[in-house]
């Protein structure tokens with residue numbers, strides 16, 4: 001009973017307060033499914049506000065699953081440039097190809113088939129089923145997880161584990177408006193139950209919120225520590241130009257243009273020049289200039305003063321910036 005009341009209150013709040021995001025526009029059923037697929041991939045590692053212009057440009061250039069399946073690698077990467085985590089773009093294209101080949105060009109409407117698509121895991125499948133197909137799923141993203149933890153005051157180690165949270169989300173109840181409801185819960189987390197300073201006075205579920213009662217909004221995170229990794233990055237420089245290669249070796253930035261690099265395992269006295277956070281890595285990078293005549297497959301020279309005219313991942317651009325300054 002309590003769940004039903006919560007559901008109603010949250011939906012009512014959403015109807016009055018939702019943001020007019022481009023993937024929420026009223027469009028045909030087919031387009032809605034396509035928009036959900038694209039936006040969910042983009043939102044996997046990126047905030048809403050950043051995604052909006054990329055989403056608009058992407059669907060303008062690639063308005064359907066068909067066009068996405070046939071897009072050239074070059075155009076795809078160009079459209080994704082700036083969003084990072086390029087494997088998402090490649091998986092999107094592969095998914096579109098599988099959808100054309102195995103599913104008659106239609107995004108699958110069930111969990112078992114969705115999960116077979118490249119880049120679609122448990123969470124994204126839940127989000128697509130709820131948002132695009134109005135099925136009674138609640139995807140547990142960071143926003144919904146925060147609302148859940150605060151609403152139920154979940155703090156203990158066992159209470160903040162994923163499996164436990166997945167069981168507890170039942171507290172949000174069910175509705176026939178599953179699509180709106182999944183988005184409403186995400187929106188509630190994004191706009192009201194914010195990580196810092198939640199705006200409880202405007203929250204539709206304040207009455208039964210345990211954190212509000214205790215006036216304790218702190219959150220315990222299940223911290224995943226980034227792995228320390230060590231790389232020696234080789235700089236070959238002639239006049240203003242740097243030698244870059246197509247990355248066939250490392251799983252990160254696969255097939256994109258990087259400097260030649262070697263990974264070292266647990267080196268002693270490693271004097272890093274640079275540090276990057278990428279995926280689940282803490283990358284420690286030592287730069288070495290070299291002028292040996294080593295030949296690299298898939299290599300080419302780029303002008304360090306004209307970086308913006310090349311299609312490069314921001315990782316490589318940042319290294320060039322560093323080299324130009326030092």
Ligand code: SF4
Pocket residue numbers: 147150151192193194198199200203204205206209210211212217
């Ligand atoms: S009352 Fe405050 S803490 Fe509780 S769910 Fe709402 S915004 Fe979050």
